[in-house]
Amino acid sequence: MLTDRGGAWSAGGTMADIVLISPRFEMSYWGLEHALPFMGRSANMPPAALPLLAALTPAGHTLTIMDENIAPIDFDRCARADIVGLTGMIVQRHRMTEILQALKTCGCSTVVGGPWVSVSEDYFGTLADTVFIGEAEETWPRFLEDWSRGAPARRYQQADKTDLSLLPTPRLDLLDLKRYAFGNVQFTRGCPFTCEFCDIIVLFGRRPRIKTVRQILAELDLLHRMGQEIVFIVDDNLIANKRAMRDILGPVIEWQRERDFPLTFFTEASLDLADEPDLMRLMVEANIVNVFVGIETPNEDSLRETKKLQNLRRGGTMVGKIHGIQNAGLEVWSGMILGFDNDDDTIFDAQLRFVSEARIVGSMVGMLNAIPTTPLHDRLAAEGRLDLDDEPAFGTNVIPKRLDRMVLRDGYLRILRDLSEPAAYFDRLDALYLDGPLSGDQGRTARLTGKPWLRRREQARFLVRATVMFARLMLWVREPDLRSEYRRRILHLARVNPRPALLFVYALRAAMHYHAWLLADRMSKSPAGVVNSY
Structure with a gap:
């Protein structure tokens, strides 16, 4: 619908006044809500999608980004906008619903995209005027063109995956980066593996797509200029294309060296990183200090069940491979899952032993959850083993095979308590940094030995x-x-x-x-x- 509220006419149609919103997250392990005050920050990381969409917005439109994790939403400002867009993940879905309900009285066009609506397209019903399924780098400009002509579609979905080599530098200037504990940057999208529970390959595909070195260095320049020091490389698997990553890390190392290593990185990678000593060396030289690895479970039958076969390849045990990554100079954080079909009540102690033996300080543990559109969701739906309530009674929509649902939930809570028991937590930290291979000085200061005053x-x-x-x-x-x-x-x-x-x-x-x-x-x-x- 054409509107003259805040819009200016051009040869191409109406220019829009646009507000993009990142809703408040529910409390979570990675949200660090209770840690942020000690760090003097308001949120852990900025929303990655919205500054990129802003950069893809044609000139003439006006843009405001609101991150509710930093400050309350200004609904009066939203009421003056022509278009209000929301993005969000599964843990943001309830807040997204509340925001869309509040926007119903504003008279603006409401659009929703992001991971959750991409896998649960009908979740918001008629609350949103337009939904974007999957990646939106091509469909967002198309929607704005349609909107300016007064004919926006109800649904947009790209026919092809985005060519990352064509993307502009995100509009980080629209965010107050000083309010965030960490910055973020993306090198690649996609993962070649076939883990049954994972929605990454559904959303981004199995063929890794990669930005050019020029793009990556331009984004690092911007992060550096804007005062960022610790940056999360958000790729779901940084080494999805090992050859290409070798070609990228070399220029990143040179960029760091020329500027005295201003950025410290952490990232995600698959466990087969342990089989790549030269790649680990490059990562360390690029000042990557932490890597999150999807271990999932020490139960090898469960790994086979979920097709996490990369964790079962020959060359040593999983604990041995984690030690190998640590010995190369990278701290390992882990993702662990409870409630696979092959799990029984021995899995809780087995996971605790594994994390201790592996010297993993930070371990995100969760119960298996079936995300719509994943192979796991399809299989369990066919078996009648899904809890279809929006808020499942025991914290997950999966009805386990060999565990009572209450036993699974209570075992999950016990692991969370035991992993965060202070003595056990700091014993793992001591085992890694005081008695183990990491010095705590493997980051920037270790790179400045030739410049003693700067060190x-x-x-x-x-x-x-x-x-x-x-x-x-x-x-x-x-x-x-x-x-x-x-x-x-x-x-x-x-x-x-x-x-x-x-x-x-x-x-x-x-x-x-x-x-x-x-x-x-x-x-x-x-x-x-x-x-x-x-």
Whole structure:
């Protein structure tokens, strides 16, 4: 419908006043909601999709991005807009519904895209005027053209996957990046594997698509100019195309070296990274310090069941491969899943043993969840083993085969509690950094040995940050036992290995521990409000 509210006429039609919204997340493991105050930040990372859509918006339209994780939505501003767009994941679906209901009285066109509506197209019913299924780099400009002519479609879906080599640099200038703990950047999309539960290959396909070196370096330049220091490479599997990644990491290393390594990265990769020593060396040289790996389970029958065969390839045990990645200089975070068909009640202790033996400090654990459009969802629907309620009674829509649903939920909560038990958590941290292969100085300061004055300045910055975070922990953590444990561990470290970067790592991990501990504690006291990470 054509409108003259805020629109200016051009030869091509009406120019739109557009608001793009990233809704508030529900509390989650990676949300770090309880850790962010210690870090002096409001949210963990900016929304990646909206600055890219803004960059793809033709000149003449006006754009505002609102991230509800940073500040409340200005609905008065939305009421003055021609188009209000929302994106969101499964954990944002309820808030998305509330926002769309509030926008019904505004008179604007409402559009929805993102991972959740792409796999559950009818979820929002008639609340949204237009939905975007899958990637939207081609369909968003097409929609704006249709809208300017007064003929927007109800549904848009690209016929082909986006050619990443044609994408512009995201409009990060539309965000207040200082409010976020980490920046983000994308090198590739897609994953060659066939894990049954995963929606990544449904949304992005199995053929990895890659940005050019020029694009990647331009985005790094922008992040650096805007003051970012720690950046998440958001690729679902950074090494999906190993040959191409080798070609990319070389220029990234050179870019870092020319600027004295201003960016520290963390990322995601599959476990077969352990079989690629030269690739791990390049990642470390590029100042990638952490890698999230989808381990899923120590139960090999469950890995075969879910077609996670890359974790079963020859060349050593999974624990041995994780140690190999750590020995190369990369800390490993893990994703673990409970409730596969081959899991029985022994899986809970098996997972705890695995995480301890592997020296994994941060482990995201969740119950198996069947996302619509995935092979797992199709299989369980055919078997009549899906809980179809929007809020499943036991925290997951999967009805397990060999576990009672309450046993699965309670076992999940026990693992969360045990993993965040302070002594066990810091013992794993000590095993990795004090007794193991990581020094805590494998990042930027290790790259500055040829510039002692710059190295000393960087060490001083780390020391100041560690001191500030330690003070906040001592002042703001209300639980005396936790506060005492944080003090004991950090002061012990200051005596035996007083590297400023390592002190900062321990203070940061204490803040992250507080979030995980508080999340587990509150869910255990109210199991009906369980938050499932998967």
